[in-house]
Amino acid sequence: MLGLKSKDTTLLVVVAILTLLAPFILNPFPENSALAQFNAGYPDLMQRFVIYGIFAIGFNILFGLTGYLSFGHAAFLGVGSYAAVWMFKLLSYNVVPAIMLSVIVAGIFSVLIGYISLRRSGIYFSILTLAFAQMSFALAYSVLSNPKFNLTNGETGLQVYADDPQIFHRAGLPDLPHFFGLSMRSTYTLDVGGWSFDFNAGYYFCAAIMLVVFYLAIRIFNSPFGLMLRAVKSNQQRLNYTGLNTRPYTLAAFVISGMYAGLAGGLLAAMDPLAGAERMQWTASGEVVLMTILGGAGTLIGPVLGAGFIKYFENIFSKINDGVLHAWFAFLPDGLENALVAIIHPFVGKGWQLTLGLMFMAIVIFLPGGLVEGGKRLGALFRRRSSDETASGETKPAE
Amino acid sequence: MGILEVKGVSKRFGGLQALGNVNLSIAENTVHAIIGPNGAGKSTLLNCLVGKLIPDTGSVMFDGQSVLGRKPHEINQMGISRVFQTPEIFGDLTVLENVLIPCFAKRDGAFELNAFGSVRSQADIRERAEQILLDVNMQDKGSMHAASLSRGDKRRLEMAMCLVQEPKLLLLDEPTAGMARADTNNTIDLLKEIKSKRDITMAIIEHDMHVVFSLAERITVLAQGTPLVEDIPEKIKGHPKVQEAYLGQAHDE
Ligand SMILES: Nc1ncnc2c1ncn2[C@@H]1O[C@H](COP(=O)(O)OP(=O)(O)OP(=O)(O)O)[C@@H](O)[C@H]1O
Ligand SMILES: [Mg+2]
Numbered sequence: 001m002l003g004l005k006s007k008d009t010t011l012l013v014v015v016a017i018l019t020l021l022a023p024f025i026l027n028p029f030p031e032n033s034a035l036a037q038f039n040a041g042y043p044d045l046m047q048r049f050v051i052y053g054i055f056a057i058g059f060n061i062l063f064g065l066t067g068y069l070s071f072g073h074a075a076f077l078g079v080g081s082y083a084a085v086w087m088f089k090l091l092s093y094n095v096v097p098a099i100m101l102s103v104i105v106a107g108i109f110s111v112l113i114g115y116i117s118l119r120r121s122g123i124y125f126s127i128l129t130l131a132f133a134q135m136s137f138a139l140a141y142s143v144l145s146n147p148k149f150n151l152t153n154g155e156t157g158l159q160v161y162a163d164d165p166q167i168f169h170r171a172g173l174p175d176l177p178h179f180f181g182l183s184m185r186s187t188y189t190l191d192v193g194g195w196s197f198d199f200n201a202g203y204y205f206c207a208a209i210m211l212v213v214f215y216l217a218i219r220i221f222n223s224p225f226g227l228m229l230r231a232v233k234s235n236q237q238r239l240n241y242t243g244l245n246t247r248p249y250t251l252a253a254f255v256i257s258g259m260y261a262g263l264a265g266g267l268l269a270a271m272d273p274l275a276g277a278e279r280m281q282w283t284a285s286g287e288v289v290l291m292t293i294l295g296g297a298g299t300l301i302g303p304v305l306g307a308g309f310i311k312y313f314e315n316i317f318s319k320i321n322d323g324v325l326h327a328w329f330a331f332l333p334d335g336l337e338n339a340l341v342a343i344i345h346p347f348v349g350k351g352w353q354l355t356l357g358l359m360f361m362a363i364v365i366f367l368p369g370g371l372v373e374g375g376k377r378l379g380a381l382f383r384r385r386s387s388d389e390t391a392s393g394e395t396k397p398a399e
Numbered sequence: 400m401g402i403l404e405v406k407g408v409s410k411r412f413g414g415l416q417a418l419g420n421v422n423l424s425i426a427e428n429t430v431h432a433i434i435g436p437n438g439a440g441k442s443t444l445l446n447c448l449v450g451k452l453i454p455d456t457g458s459v460m461f462d463g464q465s466v467l468g469r470k471p472h473e474i475n476q477m478g479i480s481r482v483f484q485t486p487e488i489f490g491d492l493t494v495l496e497n498v499l500i501p502c503f504a505k506r507d508g509a510f511e512l513n514a515f516g517s518v519r520s521q522a523d524i525r526e527r528a529e530q531i532l533l534d535v536n537m538q539d540k541g542s543m544h545a546a547s548l549s550r551g552d553k554r555r556l557e558m559a560m561c562l563v564q565e566p567k568l569l570l571l572d573e574p575t576a577g578m579a580r581a582d583t584n585n586t587i588d589l590l591k592e593i594k595s596k597r598d599i600t601m602a603i604i605e606h607d608m609h610v611v612f613s614l615a616e617r618i619t620v621l622a623q624g625t626p627l628v629e630d631i632p633e634k635i636k637g638h639p640k641v642q643e644a645y646l647g648q649a650h651d652e
Pocket of ligand 2: 441442443484572
């Protein structure tokens, strides 16, 4: 179907179903239960899941396939956000032109940065991209924000003001980003028993786009172009002596992944019409590296899983404070309760990154292929066990 | 005029004169062996032909055009393919994918942005790739990881990758090193068969004299970076200078 292998079609369909049903799946706990803390089905977070999923899918096309590790991809994310907000300011709050410009500007930007950075490989490439991203951050944070020429609005961040032109804005349209009139904030809440499920327009808009770009990524993986990118990672020298010019291949991969990042940046602005320089900082670039490696670099679904994993941690674990912990362990004797809270305290709330770091280390050490490899190993274990059972059930001698 | 004309090529690594004023002419459609003791500069000479090294002096003409100043992929597209001394293959890819890549390079040139077509649907390319695997007797290993092949198989795979490009000039740097006797003989037969089927020039570096004398129509003996003698195999066998070069080297060790 759709020109995909049956395995990939299945994957796409499963991902599509999961994203469609995400408001249910991510809200498994009743509203006022103690575990409601772990619910992730609110619009804000679900949007971030899919947006960072897009970012990571794109990053994986570069890093997962070619092995070129960019430490500057947040620059394209930031550029995408600025481009989108400028479209809101100049044209209207319609997200379509905004996102189109995000992708185009990020594409142009990545041609420039990629063309120069790809003259080197390995660590030098990574450092070059990092340097470019930090320069972009500096530009956005201060240089391009002065009274005479204010492109980024510096520290405050770029946003839409009442006196902006918005030449296509009409009275009937929402005063927030919208898709031809459908506000990205509009949410339908379904209450069933103790549960409440949010169906948010912005989330479904992002999810639909993610499915499209995920499909494109699968096509790229299975294309001759994708094969060449994997060959770059495997043995660039052999590729050169086989008559292939590796530079345009890597540049194309760089630009495609830059455009994915720009798209993600545009969508961030479309969900919340604000663009700040911190989105370009090196920590943001590092985050997408973590997502990709955590999920499984070079695999199709890995980056999406990694993005979801990290965003979940960032938003859920960071909200567990001592009050919540005390409530959980209230049934225990006071001394034990306090001791447990004291032990767990450093790993939650503001310390969520500590937990994330530990998990990241564990995964890199024990599962170098990321979450996907973990899943595969579980699957293999399961299959072996079930085949053992059938074998013993039929009382056949072992081979 | 040979298809390959090397004139006055020299190459220096620091204090070491790896090549000194090498002249070599390889006639079209012949198998030309380059032999010589370890460190004679044989691989260095090939490196100067494929754009890996730039010689300090001299010229290298292939098919009437200079190869100097061209990038490796451009030289390959001119019609020179090379099997390296230590196998250079795509270890992370499958054997079939390894041979698909040169098929694409042959059909589409140095760069082609085909990001949405699927590899599987390219029937002509697949057929070629499968045929070459059959030719080198690796048809049942197509789905194996190239890195997991034996040393001899890696070499055969690399040879298949070069042959499938149908180069005008095939450079082989010790193609049978690390192979079992039977595989060596298969390789000799394969190269003979290719040679009989179509026009191809081969330059072969080899320490195994059985291979050299089975294939070569002309032999150049290289010692300490300079060609000592060049002649037909029969004349090389008993040549005093050749004996001296090899024995002299044995003395040094
Ligand atoms: N890139 C390099 N830098 C420095 N020295 C080099 C380099 N490449 C080769 N050499 C030296 O040049 C000399 C010739 O090396 P070369 O590899 O051409 O020999 P060879 O004839 O292929 O030997 P073998 O039969 O062992 O493969 C050797 O002394 C080698 O150490
Ligand atoms: Mg050598």
